[in-house]
Amino acid sequence: MTQYSFQSQAYDNYLVEEVYIGQGMMSAKTTYRYHTEENALISDVQLRQNRLTGSTRYQDRLILFVFPEEGKPFRWSETDRGDKYQCTSEYVYINASIYHKSLFLKSIKIIRENSYIVGNKKHRIKETSYWVSNYGRIITYVDWDGTQKVSSKLDVLDYIQEISEEEYNKLKK
Secondary structure, three states, X not given: OEEEEEEEEOOEEEEEEEEEEHHHEEEEEEEEEEEEEOOEEEEEEEEEEEOOOEEEEEOOOEEEEEOOXXXXXXXXXXXXXXXXXXXXXXXXXXXXXXXXXXXXXXXXXXXXXXEEEEXXXXXXXXXXXXEXXXXXXXXXXXXXXXXXXXXXXXXXXXXXXXXXXXXXXXHHO
């Protein structure tokens, strides 16, 4: 289970991500110092704490969230702990079942992709998150070399399916 909270100290704002394993035991905690720039929420300092490896401070420039432009994706590159990611934020339309009720929603889809080589073999990791107004991030998928799994989701979410804008406009009426 992952829990998020916001904190402010002096003039700095922080997003705190806590990951819990069985019986309420925290296994990892990441604190992101953040600020806003135009359409993005940007972290410039991260403190990563892990029960096994201890604490490490990073000063990567990470975009935590970005509003895309209407009608075209917003693209950027970032380096997270030495790994380079190609990222995209775009508006999409979804059919989401929340509390067993179908909702047709406009969503922001954020993708972070990385390719790397181990030995002679090329690998790919792709993280896809869907964000919805009034709900926040409703689901995140992680795809490792073609095997996709849900890494986090809103408890009340049954499923999600992307739909076309035309289908959204018909179903929304």
